[in-house]
Amino acid sequence: MKHVPIFVMMTALGATTMAAAQEAGEAKGTTGAVSTLEEIVVTxxxxxxxxxVVPLAVTALSAETLANFRVTxxxxLSGLSPNLHIGHQGLxxxxxxxxxxxxxxxxxNTVDPKVGLYLDGVYIGRSVGAIFDLADIERVEVLRGPQGTLFGRNATGGAISLVTAAPAGExxxxxxxxxxxxxxxxxxxxxxxxALGSLAMKFSYLHDEDDGTARNLIAGNRIDLRARDPRLGQLRYAKRLGSKDVDAYQFAARFDAADSLVFDYRFDYTDSETTSNPMQIxxxxxxxxxxxxxxFAFQPYFGGQTNQSLKRLDRVANASSVESLTIQGHNLTVSWDAAPGLNLKSITAYREMEQDPTIQDxxxxxxxxxxxxxxGALLSGDPASIAxxxxxxxxxxDSFFTLLTARETSQRQFTQELQLTLTRDAFDLVAGAFYFDEHSPAISALGIFQPVANGVVIPTPLDGVFGSGVNESIADNRSLAVYSQGTWHVNERFDVTLGARxxxxxxxxxxxxxGAAGAGGLLQPGVYKxxxxxxxxxxxxxYHLSEATMAYARIASGYVSGGQLDAIPYGPEKLINYEVGLKSQLFENRLRLNAAAFYMDYKDLQIQSFQNGVLRFDNAGRAKIHGLEIEVDAVPFDGLSVGGSFGYQKVEYKKFVTAGVDIADIAQQQYTPKYDARLYGQYDFAPLASGSNAYLRLDLVGQSKAALGILQSGVREVDRVAFEKAHTLVDLRLGLKQVPAGGFRLDTSLWAHNLLDEDDVLVFSPTAINRAGSYLPGRTYGIDFTARW
Known part of the structure; x- marks a missing residue:
C-alpha cells in the first residue's frame, strides 16, 4: 500500500483547506452540557x-454515539445492542x-449469512469482506429479529444497516x-x-494500521502451494499477527435536479492488508x-514450536500470511416525489470483492x-523406527501441519431495487421489487497431517487417508422478490401493519x-442447480398508550436460502418470531426506555461444523429461542448522560441429528452468551470561558460465558477453555471538547480499552485433531485529536 504518501497528501490538503477556511467565517460547533436526549431518526x-414510533426492536447508534463508544x-459494535455479538473466524x-x-x-462462497448487512440500502451478499472500513458513517441501525418482509432473505437473526453521511452542500x-x-x-x-449550483459533493479518506498483538516466530518463511494448485502460488508468513493496514475512501455526490427529483451517488473503496489473530494450541x-x-514430543530435537499454552502468548509460530483484500462499491439512488405523499425510488448498485491467496494457521x-x-516411522509403531x-x-x-488451509475468493454482485412509498392520513404503504445477481469463484486447499518439504507442499499417498485435497467452485446466484407492507392508522392511538414478501x-x-475432504465422497465435480x-x-x-409511550405485538417470519456446500446439498431455513415490546420517552425527553420479549420457532436450522477435517452442514432440525431485551438512556440532570442495555437469550435444540445420532440434549449454541449487559456514564463539565468543556466517560460491556464449539471433546483440560468465559470489558475516556484554535475547534481525549486487561479465549478452532484458539487482545490505550471547521 502507498499509505504514507497518501497520509501526507491528505494531511497537507487538510492544512491548506483549513487555512483557507479561516478567512471565510467563524468556527462552527456547539458547546455546553447535554440537557435532553437527542431525537433518533431511523429507516x-x-x-x-x-x-x-417504529414497532420493531431497533438499536440506533448515531455518529456522536459511535464516537463516544470509539467504534472504529x-x-x-459487539455488545452495543442487546443480544448482539460480533467476532471473527481468525481472519x-x-x-x-x-x-x-x-x-x-x-x-x-456458497453459503449465505443469516444476519443481513446493508450499506446505504444495498445488501452485502458475502461474509468475506463484510467487515470493511468506512470513513464517514452517519448512523448504524441494528434491527433484531427476522426482517423477511422489507429486507428480504438471509435476515432471520436480524439486519445491520450502515448509513453513510450525505453531502451538506456547504x-x-x-x-x-x-x-x-x-x-x-x-x-x-x-x-x-x-455546492456547485444543484450539485453537492463530499470526500472522505481513512487510514488505519497497527502492529497487532503478537510476534510471529516463523515470520518471513515461505510456503509453496503450487503443487496443490498453481494459482495459490507462494506465500510468505506474516511478521506480526492481529495487525492491519487499511486505506478506505468514500465519495458522495447529491444532485437536486428539481425540487422533487434527487440523484444520490456513493462510491466506497477499501484496500486492506490484515493478519489473523495469533492462534495457539x-x-x-x-x-x-x-x-x-x-x-510434539520430538519438537525439542528439531527446534519446533508447539504453540501449546492455556495462557495468552505474545509470541507464536503461525503459518499465516497477510490477507490482501480489496472492496469497492457503487450506489446510485434516485428519489422522486411524484406527488404529495408519494415517493418513487430506485437503488442501483454494483459491488465487488477480491481476496488474494492467503493461508491461515x-x-x-x-x-x-x-x-x-x-x-511414517511414527505411524509404523516399530520401536526401532521411532527411536x-x-x-x-x-x-x-521443513515443517508439518496438523491442518493446513489456504484460500482465494472473489465476488461480484449487482442489485436493483424499485420502491414506492405512499403516505396518507389513514394509512402508509411501502411496496417494491428487488433483484440480486452474484458471481463468486473460490479455490481452497486443505491439508491434514500435511508435511512441507523445503517450504513446498507436496501431495503424498497419505492424502486419501487423511482427506487432503483442493476444492474449487463457482457460485452463480440470482434472487428476485416483490414485497409490500401497509400500516392502517385505525385512530390516533391504534395502528395495524401487514406485510408480505x-x-x-x-x-x-x-x-x-x-478434494477428498471437500467432496465428502458424496458427489463428483459438476454443475449443481x-x-x-x-x-x-x-x-x-x-397501541400508543400516550404521546410518549407505545406498546406493540409482532409476528414475523424469515427465510435463509438453501444451496450447495461444495458437493453437500443443504436446504432452506425458516423461522417464525413472536414478539411484544414497549417504547417510551418520558420526563420531558430525559428518559428513554425500550423493551422487547421474543419467542422464535426455527425449522431446518443448518449448523456449520468441522468434523474430521471437513467443513460441513448439519441439519439441526428444529430449535426454540426465547429472550428479553431492555435499553435505557437517561439525562438525570444537565451534563450527565447514563444508560445501558440488558439481553437474555436461550437456545434450545429440539432436534439435532448428526451422523445418525440426535445430539439435541448435549449440543451447545456457539458464540451465544445467555446474558449480556452494557452500562455507560458520561459527565460533561460546565463550559470554560473559551467555550470548551471537559468530559469523563466510563463504559462497561459484559456477558456470561458462551460456548465456542458445538460439542465438548471429552478432554477436560481442553473443554475447560472451550468457552468464552464471563467477563466485563471496561473502557475509560477523558477529553476536552470545542477548544478554540484560530478559525477551527479542537477535540482531544485520552482513552483506554479493556482497562482491566481481561484474558479470554475469543476464537476457537475445533479441528478433528487439536483444539486451537485465539485470546482476547489485551489492554489498549491512546490519544485522539479532532480538528473541525
Missing amino acids: AQRREENLQ GMHD QSTPTISLRGITSGTSQ FGFRQDISLGNNAARRARTVIDFP LGVVGDTAALVQGI LAASGGLRFTVQQL AIPTMPVGPN HTRDKRETDLIQA KDFSNTSYAFNLA
Missing part, C-alpha cells in the same frame, strides 16, 4: 421515522455475527488523528465541498491425540518441524475440483 421500515470497525475480514441466538458468518472540514499502543495509527479526513483430542502428542501447527519419513526419529534429517524449511432463488454451483421459493410475512399491532 428500519424503509422510510424515515422517529425510533420511538464492525467488531466494536479479520470475515465476521461471525450472533444476533438473538442465530449465528452467521462463513468464508464459504464547506466543512474534519481531521481525526489517533495514536495508540501496538504502534496504532489512525487518521480520517472528511471534506464537504461548497489449547490441547489435542480425538483418535489421533496419541499421534499428535508423539509429534487455524490449528496453530505451523511451527512444527517434522518430515513425511518421520511421520531413530531424532536422527533423521530435518531441513531448515415473495422470493424466488436460483442457485448454481459449478464444482470444478472436489437448486431453485427455492418462499413467502415471508409480518403482522404488527401498535
